[in-house]
Amino acid sequence: MRSFDLINYAIRPNKTVERKIVFAGLAKLSRVFGLSRYRYIGFGAPWFVDFLMAHKILGMESMISIESSSLGFQRSTFNCPLACISPMEGLSTHVIPELGLEQSPATVWFDYDLGIGGPVLADIELLMSKCALNSIVIVTIAAAKDLLPTKDENEQPIDEEASLRRIAGDLVPTPLPPKRLQPSHYAQLLCQVLTNQFESAVVNSGRAAKFIKLFEIVYSDSKRMATVGGIVAASEVFKLLVAFVV
Numbered sequence: 001m002r003s004f005d006l007i008n009y010a011i012r013p014n015k016t017v018e019r020k021i022v023f024a025g026l027a028k029l030s031r032v033f034g035l036s037r038y039r040y041i042g043f044g045a046p047w048f049v050d051f052l053m054a055h056k057i058l059g060m061e062s063m064i065s066i067e068s069s070s071l072g073f074q075r076s077t078f079n080c081p082l083a084c085i086s087p088m089e090g091l092s093t094h095v096i097p098e099l100g101l102e103q104s105p106a107t108v109w110f111d112y113d114l115g116i117g118g119p120v121l122a123d124i125e126l127l128m129s130k131c132a133l134n135s136i137v138i139v140t141i142a143a144a145k146d147l148l149p150t151k152d153e154n155e156q157p158i159d160e161e162a163s164l165r166r167i168a169g170d171l172v173p174t175p176l177p178p179k180r181l182q183p184s185h186y187a188q189l190l191c192q193v194l195t196n197q198f199e200s201a202v203v204n205s206g207r208a209a210k211f212i213k214l215f216e217i218v219y220s221d222s223k224r225m226a227t228v229g230g231i232v233a234a235s236e237v238f239k240l241l242v243a244f245v246v
Contacts, residue, residue: 012221019050022138022215022229023057026107029214029231030058033134039064039106041099043092044085046075050109051085060107064088066095093119093126101130109138109229115147116190117167121197128201131232133209138229139194143187143218164193171196187218187226194228208235 026035036059044051044065054060063085067073073089080087088095092110099106108127112118120141127137148163158166160181165172171193173180180189198211213230 014219014221015225018140018217018219018225018227019053021217022109022227023050023053025214026136027057029136033105035107035136036060037104038062038136039104040109041066041106042109043067043111044076044080044087045072046079048076048079048081048085050111052081054107055082055084058107060084064099066090066092068092091119092123096123096126096130099130101127101135102132105132105135107136107138109140111140113142115142115144116164116193117147117149120194121168121171124194124197125201125204128198128211128232129205133207133232133234135232136214136229137198137232138215138227140225140227141190141194143190143224143226145181145183145186168193168197171200183224187224190226191216191218191228194226198228198230202232209233210235 029035038060040051040054040060040063042050042065044067048065051063051065054063061084063082065076065085065087067076067087067089068091070089073087076087108131110120110123112120118141120139124137124139131137145160148160149166150157150163152158152166161176173192179185195213195216198213202209202211210233211230212233213228215227215229217227219225
């Protein structure tokens with residue numbers, strides 16, 4: 001079941017705070033990069049809260065909302081609040097190659113319902129290889145340990161560390177102290193895994209670029225969530241961005 005069938009994202013207080021933090025940061029960054037010229041790409045769901053903020057705060061006029069299900073696509077098409085938003089149906093991993101991300105910088109915020117075992121790592125790999133330089137990419141995932149598989153491919157029980165390593169491999173730090181798998185630390189661990197994937201994927205892309213992290217946010221409403229995002233910086237603006245972030 002999609003989370004929009006359970007709760008309106010517009011009325012989640014900590015989600016609202018997270019969005020305000022992210023868009024305040026993007027507004028500051030826009031003074032350098034002119035984000036109003038960027039496309040905004042995300043998962044609109046029925047309410048399009050982040051899309052409306054991107055339009056109002058950043059002045060974005062070109063937006064794409066990816067909806068994984070036919071029902072979500074139909075709802076998004078019906079509820080679309082702005083003519084500049086174009087809904088697209090399909091799984092994010094399948095849609096990314098169709099977006100023409102190489103043509104111009106974009107701001108992408110993929111706010112998943114799923115945890116680290118969902119498409120996030122594959123999507124980051126694709127986005128880092130395809131996004132034009134100076135694009136901004138942000139991901140949010142559910143940060144609950146109970147989303148980790150408890151059995152391997154042979155239906156044998158596995159512990160939490162083994163389960164996480166089966167999903168994220170070398171992105172998981174080694175050694176991994178047991179306390180980092182405790183509920184109070186697990187979301188921060190996932191933030192590190194996501195950061196490692198961003199950095200690794202940029203290197204794998206073979207481009208003269210670096211990933212500069214701009215956001216790392218952990219929050220809870222109905223469930224604990226982790227958000228990591230940053231900019232795929234061209235080498236010539238890397239020093240400028242480091243000074244900007246500091």
